[in-house]
Amino acid sequence: MNSAVQEGATQMVPSILELNDVRVRFPVSNDWLGRPRGYAHALNGIDLQVRAGETLGIVGESGCGKSTLAQLLMGLIPPSSGDLNWAGHGASESSNVQIVFQDPQSSLDPRLPIWRIITEPLYARGKVNQAHMREVAARVAAQVGIRPEYLDRFPHQFSGGQRQRIAIARALSSDPDIIVLDEPTSALDISVQAQILNLLAELQRARNLTYILISHNVSVVRHMADRVAVMYLGQIVELGNAAQVLDQPRHPYTRLLLDAVPRLGVAMHGEQVAAPTELPGNRQLPTGCFFRERCSLSTAGCEKPQVLQGSEQQRARCHLQS
Amino acid sequence: MNTSSPVLAIDNLSLEFPAYKNNVKALNGVSLHVNPGEIVGVVGESGSGKSVTAMLSMRLLPERSYRITAGSLNMLGRDMLATPEKELLKIRGRDAAMIFQEPMTALNPTRRIGRQMLDVIMHHQKISAAQARLKAIALLRDMHIASPEHVLESYPFELSGGMRQRVMIALAFSCEPQLLIADEPTTALDVTVQRQVLLLLREKARQRGTAILLITHDMALVSQFCDRVYVMYTGAVVEEGRTVDVMHSPQHPYTRGLLSGLPEMVEPGQPLLTIPGQVPNLASLPEGCTFQERCAYAMSTCAKRPPLIAINEDRKSACWLPVQELSS
Amino acid sequence: MSVNLTAAPRARWAEKLAYLGYQIRRSPLTMAGLFITTIVLLCMIFAPWLASHDPNTLNLGERLAPPSAEHWFGTDEVGRDLFSRVLFGSQQSVGVGLFVAFASCIIGGLLGCFSGVIGGRFDALVMRLMDIMLSVPSLVLIMALAAALGASLFNAMLAITLVRIPSYVRLARGQALSIRQMGYVKAAHTFGAGRWHVVHWHVARNAMPPLLVQLSLDIGSAILMASALGFIGLGAQQPTAEWGAMVATGRNYILDNWWYSTFPGLAILITATGFNLLGDGVRDLLDPRQQGK
Numbered sequence: 001m002n003s004a005v006q007e008g009a010t011q012m013v014p015s016i017l018e019l020n021d022v023r024v025r026f027p028v029s030n031d032w033l034g035r036p037r038g039y040a041h042a043l044n045g046i047d048l049q050v051r052a053g054e055t056l057g058i059v060g061e062s063g064c065g066k067s068t069l070a071q072l073l074m075g076l077i078p079p080s081s082g083d084l085n086w087a088g089h090g091a092s093e094s095s096n097v098q099i100v101f102q103d104p105q106s107s108l109d110p111r112l113p114i115w116r117i118i119t120e121p122l123y124a125r126g127k128v129n130q131a132h133m134r135e136v137a138a139r140v141a142a143q144v145g146i147r148p149e150y151l152d153r154f155p156h157q158f159s160g161g162q163r164q165r166i167a168i169a170r171a172l173s174s175d176p177d178i179i180v181l182d183e184p185t186s187a188l189d190i191s192v193q194a195q196i197l198n199l200l201a202e203l204q205r206a207r208n209l210t211y212i213l214i215s216h217n218v219s220v221v222r223h224m225a226d227r228v229a230v231m232y233l234g235q236i237v238e239l240g241n242a243a244q245v246l247d248q249p250r251h252p253y254t255r256l257l258l259d260a261v262p263r264l265g266v267a268m269h270g271e272q273v274a275a276p277t278e279l280p281g282n283r284q285l286p287t288g289c290f291f292r293e294r295c296s297l298s299t300a301g302c303e304k305p306q307v308l309q310g311s312e313q314q315r316a317r318c319h320l321q322s
Numbered sequence: 323m324n325t326s327s328p329v330l331a332i333d334n335l336s337l338e339f340p341a342y343k344n345n346v347k348a349l350n351g352v353s354l355h356v357n358p359g360e361i362v363g364v365v366g367e368s369g370s371g372k373s374v375t376a377m378l379s380m381r382l383l384p385e386r387s388y389r390i391t392a393g394s395l396n397m398l399g400r401d402m403l404a405t406p407e408k409e410l411l412k413i414r415g416r417d418a419a420m421i422f423q424e425p426m427t428a429l430n431p432t433r434r435i436g437r438q439m440l441d442v443i444m445h446h447q448k449i450s451a452a453q454a455r456l457k458a459i460a461l462l463r464d465m466h467i468a469s470p471e472h473v474l475e476s477y478p479f480e481l482s483g484g485m486r487q488r489v490m491i492a493l494a495f496s497c498e499p500q501l502l503i504a505d506e507p508t509t510a511l512d513v514t515v516q517r518q519v520l521l522l523l524r525e526k527a528r529q530r531g532t533a534i535l536l537i538t539h540d541m542a543l544v545s546q547f548c549d550r551v552y553v554m555y556t557g558a559v560v561e562e563g564r565t566v567d568v569m570h571s572p573q574h575p576y577t578r579g580l581l582s583g584l585p586e587m588v589e590p591g592q593p594l595l596t597i598p599g600q601v602p603n604l605a606s607l608p609e610g611c612t613f614q615e616r617c618a619y620a621m622s623t624c625a626k627r628p629p630l631i632a633i634n635e636d637r638k639s640a641c642w643l644p645v646q647e648l649s650s
Numbered sequence: 651m652s653v654n655l656t657a658a659p660r661a662r663w664a665e666k667l668a669y670l671g672y673q674i675r676r677s678p679l680t681m682a683g684l685f686i687t688t689i690v691l692l693c694m695i696f697a698p699w700l701a702s703h704d705p706n707t708l709n710l711g712e713r714l715a716p717p718s719a720e721h722w723f724g725t726d727e728v729g730r731d732l733f734s735r736v737l738f739g740s741q742q743s744v745g746v747g748l749f750v751a752f753a754s755c756i757i758g759g760l761l762g763c764f765s766g767v768i769g770g771r772f773d774a775l776v777m778r779l780m781d782i783m784l785s786v787p788s789l790v791l792i793m794a795l796a797a798a799l800g801a802s803l804f805n806a807m808l809a810i811t812l813v814r815i816p817s818y819v820r821l822a823r824g825q826a827l828s829i830r831q832m833g834y835v836k837a838a839h840t841f842g843a844g845r846w847h848v849v850h851w852h853v854a855r856n857a858m859p860p861l862l863v864q865l866s867l868d869i870g871s872a873i874l875m876a877s878a879l880g881f882i883g884l885g886a887q888q889p890t891a892e893w894g895a896m897v898a899t900g901r902n903y904i905l906d907n908w909w910y911s912t913f914p915g916l917a918i919l920i921t922a923t924g925f926n927l928l929g930d931g932v933r934d935l936l937d938p939r940q941q942g943k
Contacts, residue, residue: 193583
């Protein structure tokens with residue numbers, strides 16, 4: 001398929017969520033009058049469209065803003081500026097989004113039986129009919145591979161992988177359209193990770209779900225995502241088709257990131273042990289390109305703020321992309 | 323490979339934790355060794371016993387919580403299981419050092435870095451505080467930390483995760499140990515920082531001739547970093563050998579299962595190959611090979627537990643299957 | 651500890667009890683505490699059947715009789731059998747202690763949970779109120795309250811309960827603050843849960859273990875406080891038997907009639923110690939297991 005047709009095809013898929021120049025900042029260290037002395041700029045201009053039925057991967061390291069993005073998508077924090085548009089719903093009706101957290105141990109209340117945990121989204125909204133709830137729980141639990149006779153057990157009686165299945169069942173119980181997966185397998189063993197990833201793929205096919213997969217694990221994202229957004233210091237620095245971005249990155253940060261990922265059988269090169277590779281703080285945002293001080297290619301022109309340039313398949317926030 | 327006596331030699335070690343009904347058999351005949359100057363990896367999932375092995379090597383497990391039921395553990399020729407605590411205090415930090423996953427909990431959050439480093443250095447070496455401070459600065463600079471004086475004055479929470487881990491490595495190397503045990507040292511770090519820390523670790527170890535025992539669950543990491551690898555499952559080594567050999571043609575079905583379950587092993591979007599079932603409960607391990615109920619190649623002979631069978635001079639696998647070549 | 655998931659529910663209960671028994675057996679002091687409190691509770695419940703005499707029957711012919719085969723603990727100044735009075739007195743002292751401990755735990759716990767979850771001005775108000783209550787010496791406050799409301803058993807219980815609430819509020823609030831950070835509470839927020847839902851389903855349940863531990867440790871001192879009130883004359887009034895009151899009256903006769911104050915005093919001592927040991931045991935049972943997991 002040539003790229004023009006491909007572009008046309010992708011544009012026909014409706015986007016169910018749009019973020020327009022979303023910025024989020026948190027006040028830090030208030031002075032004695034309660035006024036903030038400074039701000040942590042967590043998200044600095046996010047433009048994103050999420051298409052129905054796709055898996056959008058969000059990749060980045062700590063401090064890039066991906067957890068803030070997850071909270072924003074879940075409606076836990078409002079944007080400081082910019083807006084979110086949910087297709088087909090008003091601004092406040094974002095109730096069709098659910099989330100699966102990283103740590104299956106702390107995200108399940110240890111004192112509640114799992115049928116109750118699974119149906120919590122329904123309880124929280126007040127639609128409660130106990131008998132009906134158990135049925136719902138049983139149905140959803142079966143879909144994730146938890147047998148109905150275990151519904152009365154407590155989280156500590158299950159293994160890590162099973163707990164994550166319970167968390168997935170909980171996300172499914174209110175029949176959402178979008179599920180945010182926040183590092184869904186990072187806390188699991190490799191063999192369990194494979195089972196959970198397969199389960200997620202099955203569920204997506206069966207229910208036509210849209211996934212927003214946030215992860216620092218590049219191989220998981222490569223495996224599951226259709227498109228990928230690479231984040232750095234609250235901005236998307238590269239966005240596009242997963243295969244292209246992860247195999248032929250255009251932004252220097254993406255290259256740095258991918259280069260650092262351990263790959264089976266590929267030796268580690270010993271250079272640049274001393275290179276400064278710590279993320280700058282987000283109190284005082286850098287001027288121009290955020291990645292300038294760590295970039296080996298920085299040159300004239302990098303002192304201007306960069307924008308995403310490129311095609312629908314792959315865009316990078318760098319004027320030097322080759 | 324250096325054939326002088328190994329820095330760490332664990333022979334058929336079995337350990338259990340007494341519990342309510344059945345004891346938890348955390349280690350079931352573990353045998354591994356680390357030669358001087360080598361980098362050895364131990365790979366396994368939860369319940370494999372890898373962390374217990376590491377902690378036991380430094381005798382860091384709470385004294386009364388476990389029972390050794392068989393085997394021996396020798397470090398630098400010394401029987402670590404019989405050594406009294408007073409001597410252990412001299413060994414830990416000086417002859418062998420350990421770094422952990424979460425440097426925030428390894429460092430005292432209420433004291434400055436400088437104070438903590440001086441404590442360790444002066445505990446093992448009879449030098450004055452001023453000399454120890456100079457040594458600390460030299461160590462930090464050696465770890466490619468640009469402003470060591472500033473770091474010495476800082477509290478742990480003021481430093482980033484990668485920086486803290488470098489301080490830990492500096493401390494670990496401060497007395498020129500012969501063995502460094504690293505238990506998941508980079509799991510909590512970002513990927514780019516992880517790479518830096520590991521390169522640093524390798525560089526310093528090679529410079530000083532220190533052997534490293536790296537405990538991790540990340541197969542790719544082991545393949546890049548370690549000379550030899552041990553794969554552990556339910557408290558025993560199931561495969562060992564040179565890393566390139568094990569990764570390229572794994573012999574034990576568990577190792578094969580682990581490698582083929584990695585996302586990079588299949589086309590994106592295709593289902594991943596999984597190992598059926600779950601890790602058995604360590605309190606009620608089955609007889610015979612502990613992997614047989616999950617193994618696609620299980621046979622009647624598996625009812626008898628296979629020992630580590632040598633495949634060639636440095637490859638072993640705890641499986642009755644004849645040697646097979648894995649088509650890559 | 652893994653419970654057999656496929657066993658029938660009754661078998662699982664039996665298994666859990668057996669495990670509990672195993673853990674208790676490992677600590678002799680806890681067993682002693684359990685033993686003592688069981689005896690005390692049995693005395694409380696079965697006093698009418700265990701007593702040898704009616705505790706209120708006067709027998710002026712046998713005033714201040716020393717312990718004997720007929721009167722195990724001797725008699726008081728109007729000839730009432732002290733053994734029976736001590737047995738019935740347990741109902742007052744221990745009963746009040748238990749009631750007060752539970753009431754203050756429940757009220758204080760709920761208040762603290764809400765305070766921690768709601769935060770803001772409500773929280774600040776509650777904490778300042780608790781600070782005020784804690785700044786006054788508890789016995790003085792109780793005496794003042796009881797004196798103002800009139801000396802009766804009910805007022806004594808009310809006063810002691812009020813005074814004990816602040817420590818539970820503090821404890822529960824601290825728990826609520828840390829539970830709020832837990833993943834499952836954040837998850838609940840993402841589902842649109844309101845504050846009442848969060849407190850009801852998540853905070854209260856998870857805050858319970860430390861509150862229970864505090865409660866079990868507190869029963870001992872609640873009993874002491876009840877006895878202390880009885881000692882100074884606020885609390886159950888004559889002729890109701892009450893340990894503190896008995897010790898107080900016995901002071902007048904102690905030089906020649908040692909048994910009067912001694913036996914009720916011993917009862918207070920043994921009971922409070924027993925509950926304290928049990929409380930320590932409960933704390934040990936609950937804490938390391940949770941940390942060990």
